Amino acid sequence: MEQIIEIRSLSKKYGDFTAVNDVSMAVEKGTIFGLLGPNGAGKSTLIRVLACQSRPTVGHAYISGLDVVSDRKEVLSIIGVVPQENSFYDELTVSENLNYFGSLYGVPVIEIKKRSHKILDMLKLSEKSASRAGALSGGMKTRLNIACALIHKPDMLILDEPSVGLDPVSRKALWDTIRTVKEEGTTILMTTHYMEEADMLCDRIVIMNRGKIVVEGKPYELKNRTGESVILITSEPGDYQVLKTEIEKKEPILSCNIGEKGLKITLRDEMPLDEILDIFSSHGEKIKIVGTSKPTLEDVFIHAAGEAWH
Ligand SMILES: Nc1ncnc2c1ncn2[C@@H]1O[C@H](COP(=O)(O)OP(=O)(O)OP(=O)(O)O)[C@@H](O)[C@H]1O
Ligand SMILES: [Mg+2]
CATH class of the missing domain: 3.30.70.100 (Alpha-Beta Plaits)
Known part of the structure; x- marks a missing residue:
């Protein structure tokens, strides 16, 4: 299988404190990869490095062979990052938001139109395309947040704790959404504190603790150790x-x-x-x-x- 993410001996320090400590790992293309670990383990820090929001102190990370530091611009064009806070504008409609994010990524107008149609259909938001984003339900807002990160058809989607604050029904709907995105060929890297979610959704997981990877494998392998x-x-x-x-x-x-x-x-x-x-x-x-x-x-x-x- 082809690797989409490769992390080599990566560390991230904040002053004297090492938040990510000599991590090496790889993510296979087309899979859902879960990053787990207790609070403060270093998950978000690692994700921020992969999302080009923060630089590693030591080591390298590559996405589709591109270096997250030296090839930052190209990396940003092939990843979609779903922030924890909704990134869309409440006052704009669903499709206006997609237009906005599409133009931000430099997607041609005709492409935005085609792509919006497909994404809204995929994420079951078609009926809401003319609704004001601020008026959507919590579950729909989560889907719109994901939709905005997909408008430029990224190879990889990065989500940091996407299901926080969702009720059990919306959470299951989110799993379906994530699976649908995977079916489109997008690789998914996500963090979660919900073990059931990781078990149901992820093809492979790592558990981090104190900046290091302590466990890695497929959920069923780990359970059947x-x-x-x-x-x-x-x-x-x-x-x-x-x-x-x-x-x-x-x-x-x-x-x-x-x-x-x-x-x-x-x-x-x-x-x-x-x-x-x-x-x-x-x-x-x-x-x-x-x-x-x-x-x-x-x-x-x-x-x-x-x-x-x-
Ligand atoms: N900007 C920063 N400056 C200083 N220390 C930081 C900074 N960001 C994170 N840290 C520290 O790095 C460690 C890892 O934080 P991180 O946010 O990556 O953990 P996490 O695994 O995402 O935890 P959680 O499950 O609570 O989200 C923590 O001890 C945190 O206090
Ligand atoms: Mg975090």
């Missing part, structure tokens, strides 16, 4: 905080979290379960339910994010 299981234990009286503190001290425990129905423990397969059950009984806890499950992407995330904090 061999040698780990997740068990869920419900007990009575269910003083889970105390149990969690105790269980976390055990060496082979990868993570232990209080869930809705009990303790969710991720452990290495070779760890004997009775050691954990003993902790429950030593605290006078009566076991009600023991269940096992496959790790979710959230488990992978918590594990990866936690690891680097120790």
Whole structure:
């Protein structure tokens, strides 16, 4: 597969602080790539470098072989950046906004017309083309924000937390939008804090922590990493905080979290379960339910994010 993004030993420092630390990665053309990680991991910093909004301190990043620093102008013509704040003008109509962004990118008027028609159809905004942008619903505004970044038919679309503030229905609609954009052949790079979203949408993800990539792979590969299981234990009286503190001290425990129905423990397969059950009984806890499950992407995330904090 052809690579569209290539990042080589890239670091970004703010004074003495290293926000992105020696990151190397590649994104395949035509895929949806997710950048995950806890707050402050360096996701937006990395995205800003790729979007030519900030320069790397060390290293290089290439988009379609073009250097984001020395070929900035060409890079800007082949990427579309969807900012977190809506970039369109509330007072203009939907199609006036597209005209505006099209001319900003230097797209010929006749092309803008054709392209607007296609994008509005693709993003299910055709009926709203004459409506004032400010009067659209939240979900439609998100789609218009994306539409404005697509008017020059970029090879790659960059979105930083596109689904923040959307209700579950609008969020699912956004996933459809992103998939449609992918079907048109556009590569997508996005950040998200919603693990379900990354799992449903992304072909490949990286998890960053403290400026470094700590996990990389396809969501299903990461969830199926061999040698780990997740068990869920419900007990009575269910003083889970105390149990969690105790269980976390055990060496082979990868993570232990209080869930809705009990303790969710991720452990290495070779760890004997009775050691954990003993902790429950030593605290006078009566076991009600023991269940096992496959790790979710959230488990992978918590594990990866936690690891680097120790
Ligand atoms: N302009 C800046 N000047 C100084 N420090 C910065 C600047 N921008 C970001 N940082 C720092 O760099 C680190 C990474 O920030 P960044 O915004 O990239 O994180 P993030 O992964 O996007 O986090 P979030 O999930 O909260 O959006 C943080 O510690 C942040 O405080
Ligand atoms: Mg961010």
